[in-house]
Amino acid sequence: MRRRLLEEAARLLGEEGPSALSTRRLAREAGTSTMAVYTHFGGMPALVREIVAEGFRRLVDRVAAVPVTDDPVRDLTAVATAYREHARADPQIYAVMFGSASLGGYRLHDEELDVGLAAFGQLVDVVRRGMDAGRLRRDDPAAVAGQFWSALHGYVSLELSGFHLVVEDPESQLLWPMLAHLLEGLSDDAHRSGR
Amino acid sequence: MRRRLLEEAARLLGEEGPSALSTRRLAREAGTSTMAVYTHFGGMPALVREIVAEGFRRLVDRVAAVPVTDDPVRDLTAVATAYREHARADPQIYAVMFGSASLGGYRLHDEELDVGLAAFGQLVDVVRRGMDAGRLRRDDPAAVAGQFWSALHGYVSLELSGFHLVVEDPESQLLWPMLAHLLEGLSDDAHRSGR
DNA sequence: GTCGAGATATAACACCGTTATAGGAGATGT
DNA sequence: ACATCTCCTATAACGGTGTTATATCTCGAC
Known part of the structure; x- marks a missing residue:
């Protein structure tokens, strides 16, 4: 899951720019909930x-x-x-x-x-x-x-x-x-x- | 008012960084409502x-x-x-x-x-x-x-x-x-x- | 089988940009 | 003087954001 989040985040950032990289959008795209970002990374900046x-x-x-x-x-x-x-x-x-x-x-x-x-x-x-x-x-x-x-x-x-x-x-x-x-x-x- | 918004926006951006430059914060700081940003500039990006x-x-x-x-x-x-x-x-x-x-x-x-x-x-x-x-x-x-x-x-x-x-x-x-x-x-x- | 720990989902809070709508101030025309 | 019209403002709402608290679930250890 950690890796999946990182991959999807890099993809979003690369394809649609910084504004597309939001916690909710990322969670939706990765098929999970926003909490995953916090349990695995502690927040968006750390990711x-x-x-x-x-x-x-x-x-x-x-x-x-x-x-x-x-x-x-x-x-x-x-x-x-x-x-x-x-x-x-x-x-x-x-x-x-x-x-x-x-x-x-x-x-x-x-x-x-x-x-x-x-x-x-x-x-x-x-x-x-x-x-x-x-x-x-x-x-x-x-x-x-x-x-x-x-x-x-x-x-x-x-x-x-x-x-x-x-x-x-x-x-x-x-x-x-x-x-x-x-x-x-x-x-x-x-x-x-x-x- | 236009000038006041520009001055305050530049100040916020310079002192606290991009994240501090929000429509609501700027309007509050300049003593007006968020609409002023839209009537004078048409939106935050234009400002x-x-x-x-x-x-x-x-x-x-x-x-x-x-x-x-x-x-x-x-x-x-x-x-x-x-x-x-x-x-x-x-x-x-x-x-x-x-x-x-x-x-x-x-x-x-x-x-x-x-x-x-x-x-x-x-x-x-x-x-x-x-x-x-x-x-x-x-x-x-x-x-x-x-x-x-x-x-x-x-x-x-x-x-x-x-x-x-x-x-x-x-x-x-x-x-x-x-x-x-x-x-x-x-x-x-x-x-x-x-x- | 039970317990405990870690990951997940849901819901809530405060904030964001933006828009629609209603109100007010001031100039203009008569 | 009054009415009108235009410009600006304030309020409230919509959907979105990061973050947090809480509850549920899953899964390995004993």
């Missing part, structure tokens, strides 16, 4: 937290599935693709993950934040490999990964909001050039001049 | 749209107040500061502006999108000045401004979500280095090598 945590787990899986090549910079763009695909696969869930806008009084908690940091750790690893390979200037890998993430999340967020349409072909005019320019600024000068 | 539009107008004003110097790149960072300060001054309103998460069935409309594009136009102008001055590589100014905006919005969004804490001092380790590296990647090579 949403579980969905968010699951969203982060799926993000981790998706990034982990990106193959590791001998070109860390190329790997970074592959991670970016995986990240964006995750957001586009479940835009509503992504919005809840990062939208400070609350969904039914939901607020980020330590548990999900930890899962989110796990995903961030993967990115830090790729960045560190880039530094070890001499492709990125040596620096704090977490800081560099954070910069990459900020830019990537910014584009994805604007894309989901519809604001990316300030240009005709956002992916080829915004996303990839932005990451390329950022990586160029982050690149190891020696490697760049030697190329 | 939220007005608040969002006002938010964009305030953003435009804030950016317009940034002084124009003879260093367009420095101006860009000043615009970034103004942008970030706008978001931090009213985080909830910023979240509604860009959060694809709906607030009471609210959805972005053409009218507010136009006001948002006005703000974006200011940024395009600064970027174009940077190209004219030979500080930025010549390119489509809208695309470059969009890249800058994506990165900036990404950091601000993560900051409001609380995810910027992946590093100790996010502003000095994430925001400014990210923008600096992006600008370095965008800079005119001739100017850079000549420096």
